[in-house]
Amino acid sequence: MNRPTDTGRRGHLSEAELFGLAVPPAGEPEALPGHLSECLACSRALSEWKAAVRELASEETEAIDRRSDAEWTAVEDKTIAAIRRARAGRRASWRWVATIAAALLLFVLALPLRRVASRPAPTRASTPSSEMSAQDRADDALLRDVARLSRGDESPDDDWISLVPDPDGNGGNKPGQL
Amino acid sequence: MRLRVFGLALLLAGAAASSVRGQDAFEGKWWKRPGIATQLGLTAEQQDQIEKIFVRSRTKLIDLRADLEKKQLVLGEAMEDHSADRQDVEKKIVAVENARAELQKTRALMLLDIKQVLRPEQWQHLMLMQQNAREAQQRLRERVRERMLEEKEKAPPPHPKQR
Numbered sequence: 112m113n114r115p116t117d118t119g120r121r122g123h124l125s126e127a128e129l130f131g132l133a134v135p136p137a138g139e140p141e142a143l144p145g146h147l148s149e150c151l152a153c154s155r156a157l158s159e160w161k162a163a164v165r166e167l168a169s170e171e172t173e174a175i176d177r178r179s180d181a182e183w184t185a186v187e188d189k190t191i192a193a194i195r196r197a198r199a200g201r202r203a204s205w206r207w208v209a210t211i212a213a214a215l216l217l218f219v220l221a222l223p224l225r226r227v228a229s230r231p232a233p234t235r236a237s238t239p240s241s242e243m244s245a246q247d248r249a250d251d252a253l254l255r256d257v258a259r260l261s262r263g264d265e266s267p268d269d270d271w272i273s274l275v276p277d278p279d280g281n282g283g284n285k286p287g288q289l
Numbered sequence: 290m291r292l293r294v295f296g297l298a299l300l301l302a303g304a305a306a307s308s309v310r311g312q313d314a315f316e317g318k319w320w321k322r323p324g325i326a327t328q329l330g331l332t333a334e335q336q337d338q339i340e341k342i343f344v345r346s347r348t349k350l351i352d353l354r355a356d357l358e359k360k361q362l363v364l365g366e367a368m369e370d371h372s373a374d375r376q377d378v379e380k381k382i383v384a385v386e387n388a389r390a391e392l393q394k395t396r397a398l399m400l401l402d403i404k405q406v407l408r409p410e411q412w413q414h415l416m417l418m419q420q421n422a423r424e425a426q427q428r429l430r431e432r433v434r435e436r437m438l439e440e441k442e443k444a445p446p447p448h449p450k451q452r
Contacts, residue, residue, distance in 0.1 A: 127437040127438060127441045131434055131438065247318055250318050253347070253354070254317050255317050258317075260389065261396055
């Protein structure tokens with residue numbers, strides 16, 4: 112799968128290719144391009160995208176059948192725009208990419224929340240607190256880390272697994288790596 | 290004694306299964322997020338109870354996370370070292386997995402305690418929300434991916450790559 116890429120003269124994987132690898136269709140894992148085993152920058156970039164996509168997947172959303180086509184298209188447009196903005200920041204840290212994902216996430220969440228706001232408020236004996244404090248945010252990060260580590264996901268900075276060549280022989284490890 | 294061990298094993302298995310089914314729902318401090326709290330109908334009392342359960346585990350989780358990350362770092366260094374001894378690397382792999390198991394156990398037991406604070410219908414709702422979120426996110430990913438690939442196909446062919 113050493114296919115040509117469309118990003119720059121150095122032959123790095125394009126954002127579309129990275130996104131495709133970070134977000135494979137359900138049940139269809141793609142073989143990793145050999146280029147990934149040779150290029151630390153692309154390997155890191157893929158880890159960054161996987162981390163950003165994980166962030167996207169970790170929040171609640173409304174049932175999909177309640178979402179209109181227009182709403183879906185708006186979310187798609189916003190997602191693609193975020194990906195294109197990220198292209199310029201290829202060398203930025205993974206935290207920066209995660210920030211984009213978080214901004215996108217807010218937009219995704221805004222759709223169901225807008226509807227919730229328009230409904231009559233549920234009657235409850237007491238109301239949960241409405242904002243997260245700095246401590247809550249730190250705890251939130253801790254719990255996400257714990258969940259990720261419990262699943263066995265490697266952190267973006269030491270994702271040495273991604274340097275292993277794919278089983279059908281594409282690529283290989285660069286001398287000095289693994 | 291055997292019964293107690295068996296009981297604990299059953300509890301852990303149940304907690305592990307639940308955490309696998311709802312792993313994303315349990316990521317982060319979901320009980321403090323207004324959207325989830327409102328949809329679940331969490332009371333302030335329930336939030337407080339869940340918070341106390343979490344706080345009881347917090348220090349241990351921080352320590353276990355640090356322990357696991359340190360062991361992963363040591364293993365990563367050994368994997369990159371050409372002269373590393375195979376048996377030594379094997380020990381480091383085992384150390385990482387033991388540290389991970391301890392972290393998983395602590396997390397699973399905390400989640401089990403949290404689950405007991407929720408009413409059954411709240412738990413079911415949380416699982417349903419999780420399922421909806423997974424489907425919605427998967428659909429978004431697939432749609433975005435298809436659009437990006439379509440746009441790539443429409444774009445002019447790239448110049449041959451210079452490696």
